[in-house]
Structures are given as structure tokens and as C-alpha cells.
Amino acid sequence: MPSSAVDHSLEAKRLELALNAARLGEFEWDIEQDLLRVSERMAAITGLPAGALKGGGGDAIYSFVHLEDRAAVRAAVEESLRAEGRYEAEFRLAGEPGRPDLWLRSSGDVVRNEGGKPQAICGVIQDITQRKAEEDQRQTLMAELDHRVKNVLAAVQTLAQQTAKRTTSLESFLSTFAGRLKSMASANELLTAARWRGAAIAHLAAAELGGIAPGQTRWEGPELFLTPRAANALSLALHELATNALKFGALSSEHGRVNVRWHRRPGDGFELTWTESGGPTVQPPKRLGFGSTLLEQVTGRELNGEVRIEYPASGVRVVLSAGDQAVVERPDTVPAAPAARAAAPIVTDIEDADLGGARVLIVEDAVLLAMELETGLSDAGAEVIGPAYELEEAMALLDQPVDAAVLDANLNGRSVTPVAELLAARGVPFVFATGYGDTGGAPGGFDAPIIRKPYDVTQVAAAVAGLLAGRRARS
Structure with missing residues (x-):
């Protein structure tokens, strides 16, 4: 041929x-x-x-x-x-x-x-049928994401307005508002891990109660999963109850107890009971704050049910009933129960966290948040290095002496690991300030504290002060 x-x-x-x-x-x-x-x-x-x-x-x-x-x-x-x-x-x-x-x-x-x-x-x-289907799915997901983001922003705006109306000082507003934001963030972490198919009541309770008053809180009930709307409502309700118990109720005393139980009502949703005991003698409040208003007027409606608050002398008792519309089938993907985390350090004033001229590197890609961190750490006495918004900027800043660092885990889609590795090799302590969910430890497996977004800058300052104190004690 x-x-x-x-x-x-x-x-x-x-x-x-x-x-x-x-x-x-x-x-x-x-x-x-x-x-x-x-x-x-x-x-x-x-x-x-x-x-x-x-x-x-x-x-x-x-x-x-x-x-x-x-x-x-x-x-x-x-x-x-x-x-x-x-x-x-x-x-x-x-x-x-x-x-x-x-x-x-x-x-x-x-x-x-x-x-x-x-x-x-x-x-x-x-x-190209599969490609078109994927494009349609992306469009649907983007539209759903846009809807959810707008709902979250509207909810945050409302929380800010209602909290501001019922607080008398800036410190009180910041503390109360930050706590409510964290509650929303905890529920969203659980929902995201389950691909927004639902969140377990036990996980919501663990997220709100697992890190406060160890040994004084208990929650139990059958496995039940709630819709995203119901999960956010219950998370916020549990946060309000826990906050009140810490300030005025059973958890303000070392002998006090909080017991949370829930059960399924056949064909008619579920019922959850919050019971406090062993704390100060209870008297009905003379004036209802936003927390009580939220529980009585918002939570019940969001759960297609009702909330009843009782004030026996032995301790506050809240009975929360929810309609069947609040419950969903078990999602295909169910995250592990949140690990119990100790409550963040309570710092009422930025000056309480004395950073005494320490050189602190800030690596954060969100410009407004980086500015807030810079101001807060400077007010606490730190000499701020940066902020660095990109990985290359952060690596370049490591040419100078650094005493401690605050690292965002992800910088515009890139891991901060190279920075963390260099800091760890030099023995420089750092804290992760991240928006990622609780995955069981620090990013990259580093032995470093984690502060979850949204956070108050006083938490970061307190964490950095703790790192520096520990470093001084070891040297």
C-alpha cells in the first residue's frame, strides 16, 4: 500500500x-x-x-x-x-x-x-444538554443565593434597628447585636453543611448551649430536622433564652440548671420546653425587652406555632410549639454535631486587652473588616503591620519582625497556609479569624485559636493578648 x-x-x-x-x-x-x-x-x-x-x-x-x-x-x-x-x-x-x-x-x-x-x-x-442543564442549575442557585442574601441582610437590618431601640448605651448595643448575629451565623453554618436542606434541633441547641456554663445545660429529644426558616428562628430563640439565663436567670448562678427537651407531635410539628431551675427567685418582668417580643411575636409565627413564657418562682419556663410545616425529612447530608466550644472571652472595653506595643500582622481580604481590626488593635496598644489583603502582600510583610498575627483563612480564593507555615516555623503565634464553618479544628491543622465570623474586634484583641501572654510565660 x-x-x-x-x-x-x-x-x-x-x-x-x-x-x-x-x-x-x-x-x-x-x-x-x-x-x-x-x-x-x-x-x-x-x-x-x-x-x-x-x-x-x-x-x-x-x-x-x-x-x-x-x-x-x-x-x-x-x-x-x-x-x-x-x-x-x-x-x-x-x-x-x-x-x-x-x-x-x-x-x-x-x-x-x-x-x-x-x-x-x-x-x-x-x-450540550448536560451543559445547558448545569447552566440552568447555576442560574437557579444564583437566584436562590441572591434571595437568601437579601433576606439575611433584611433580617440583620431589622435586628440592628430593634436592638438599638431597646438599648441605652453603645456598649450594650454592640454586645447584644453581636450575640444575635453569632446565633444567625451558627444556624447558617449548620444549614450550609446540610446544603440548606435542614438543621437538626440537637445541633442548634449544641451550637447555642454547648460552650456556656459547662455542666449546667442539658438538651435531649428525638432526631428532628427543621426548615431553614424554622432553624434560624429557633437558633435565635435559644440564643435569647441563653443570654437571659446567663444575665439574670439560672445560669447566673453556679448551682443553676437549664434543661431543654423536645418531642414530635404526630402530624402536628413538635414541642420544645425550656426549663430553668436552681437560680435566683424569678419575678415576672415589668417591661418586655426585644428578646421577649422576639420570642412571643416572631418565633411562634416563623415556626407556624406559638410560644408561651411562664415565670414561676423556681425558674423561667418556655413552651415553644411548632407546626408541621417547620419540620423536614432527614437531609441526605447531615453535618456532625458542633463541638462544644468555650465562650469567647468577655471584653467590655478594648482597653481591657492590653497589647502593649506588640507588632501584630493583620491578613484580611475584607477591607472594611480589616479597617475595623486595625482600629481596634491599635486602640488596644498594638503596632499594626498591614493590613495585607492579598497573599503576596502578606508574604512580603513577613520580612519584618512580627509578634503575633490575625489571619483570615481564605484570601480571595487562596489559602493563607503559606503565611501560617512561615509564622509557625518562626514561633510567632497567630489566631484564625474566619467565616468558614466549624470543621473540627483550625485550618490546615495548625495549633491556633479560631474566632468565627461575625465577631467583635474585642474578641480578636483578647485572643491576641492571650497568645502574647502565653508566649511570654513560655520564654
Whole structure:
């Protein structure tokens, strides 16, 4: 066999392999003979018979385009062929009523004779149904994300306004508002881990009660999962109750106890009971604060149920009932129960965390948050290095002496690990301030404290002060 024939055979084989790998089907419209030649691969994709078909002056080449798309596709293709001698188009495949749409991508080029007259159009067809489905899913997810973000922002705005109306000092507002934000963040972490399919009551209780008054709180009940709306409402309710118990109720005394129990009501949601005991003698409040208003007017409505607050002398008792609409089936993905975390250090004034001229590096990609950290740490006496908003900026700043650092775990999609590794190698302590959920330890497995966003800058200052004190004690 001549070498040219062998080369042609190999080239044809390679072309066939490439077309199969790309799941492409080829065709040719012979304009001079008005024939549409359909390959076996294209026939398998479109359902057209393989072989030569009558072209019908070009009608045949558009016969597999969905009727609703056909006129627009034909006009666009013919215009592109006239202007550029080639075309690309995406369209739905004509099919039977009730059958899911199949999407195709087609591209082709004009083949001209020696005189420059169009002789044929050669092209390929590709099934892009999966890609279109993924694009639609992304659009749906983006729309849902946009909806949720707006809802969260509206809820935060309302919390800020209502908290401000019922507090008499800036310190009180910041403390109360920050606590409510953290409660919302805890619920959102659990929901995100479960892909927003639901959150377990036990996990919500653990997130709110697991880190306060060790040994004084207990929660128990069957496995129940709540809708995102109900989970956020219950998380905020538990936070308000826990805060009140710490300030005035059972948890303000070392002998006090809080017991939370819930049970399923067949066909009618669930009931949760919060019971305090062993604390100061209880008297009904003379004035209802926002926490009580939230419980009585908001929580019950959000749970399609009601809330009843009782004030026996032995301890506050709250009975929260929820409708069946608040409960969902067990999600496919269920996160592990939140690890019990000690409550963040209580710092009522930034000056309580004395950083005494310590050189503190700030690595944070959120500009407003970095500015707040810079101001807060400077007020506490630190000499701030940075802030660094990008990984390269942070690495460059490590050329100078650093006593401690505050690191965001993710910098515009890039891990802060290289910075943490250099700091650890030099024995420089650092704290992670991150918006990522609780995954069981510090990012990268480093032995470092973690402060979850949203946080108050006083928490960060207190954590850095603790790191420096520990370093001084070891040296």
C-alpha cells in the first residue's frame, strides 16, 4: 500500500477517534446537488436517518431544529455564513411532545469552488444538554443565593434597628447585636453543611448551649430536622433564652440548671420546653425587652406555632410549639454535631486587652473588616503591620519582625497556609479569624485559636493578648 494511502488511513482513524471522544456528529450539505449527508454519529445524536437526504434548498439542515427556534436559528446562521463564511449556533432539538428538551451546538464552514462560489457547508453537531442543564442549575442557585442574601441582610437590618431601640448605651448595643448575629451565623453554618436542606434541633441547641456554663445545660429529644426558616428562628430563640439565663436567670448562678427537651407531635410539628431551675427567685418582668417580643411575636409565627413564657418562682419556663410545616425529612447530608466550644472571652472595653506595643500582622481580604481590626488593635496598644489583603502582600510583610498575627483563612480564593507555615516555623503565634464553618479544628491543622465570623474586634484583641501572654510565660 502506498505510504500516502497509509497516511490518509491513519489520519481518518485519528479524526474518527477525536469525533467519538468529543461526542460530535458530522454532516455535509452539498449545495450543488442539494443533498444533506448525515453521518452515523450525527444520526445517533439527532434521530435523523444516516446517509444522503434531499436538501430541500436547505430546509433539511434545519429540520432537526425545534420549531420554536427554527426561524431565529436559520436567520442567524445564514447571516453569519454571508458575513464570515462560517457559523456557530445553539438550539433545541425538535422532538416529540412531552419529551425533555435536548440541546445541540452546531458549527460549520462554507466550502467554495475555485471560482469562489459556495459549494458545500461542512459542519459538526454536539449534544450540550448536560451543559445547558448545569447552566440552568447555576442560574437557579444564583437566584436562590441572591434571595437568601437579601433576606439575611433584611433580617440583620431589622435586628440592628430593634436592638438599638431597646438599648441605652453603645456598649450594650454592640454586645447584644453581636450575640444575635453569632446565633444567625451558627444556624447558617449548620444549614450550609446540610446544603440548606435542614438543621437538626440537637445541633442548634449544641451550637447555642454547648460552650456556656459547662455542666449546667442539658438538651435531649428525638432526631428532628427543621426548615431553614424554622432553624434560624429557633437558633435565635435559644440564643435569647441563653443570654437571659446567663444575665439574670439560672445560669447566673453556679448551682443553676437549664434543661431543654423536645418531642414530635404526630402530624402536628413538635414541642420544645425550656426549663430553668436552681437560680435566683424569678419575678415576672415589668417591661418586655426585644428578646421577649422576639420570642412571643416572631418565633411562634416563623415556626407556624406559638410560644408561651411562664415565670414561676423556681425558674423561667418556655413552651415553644411548632407546626408541621417547620419540620423536614432527614437531609441526605447531615453535618456532625458542633463541638462544644468555650465562650469567647468577655471584653467590655478594648482597653481591657492590653497589647502593649506588640507588632501584630493583620491578613484580611475584607477591607472594611480589616479597617475595623486595625482600629481596634491599635486602640488596644498594638503596632499594626498591614493590613495585607492579598497573599503576596502578606508574604512580603513577613520580612519584618512580627509578634503575633490575625489571619483570615481564605484570601480571595487562596489559602493563607503559606503565611501560617512561615509564622509557625518562626514561633510567632497567630489566631484564625474566619467565616468558614466549624470543621473540627483550625485550618490546615495548625495549633491556633479560631474566632468565627461575625465577631467583635474585642474578641480578636483578647485572643491576641492571650497568645502574647502565653508566649511570654513560655520564654
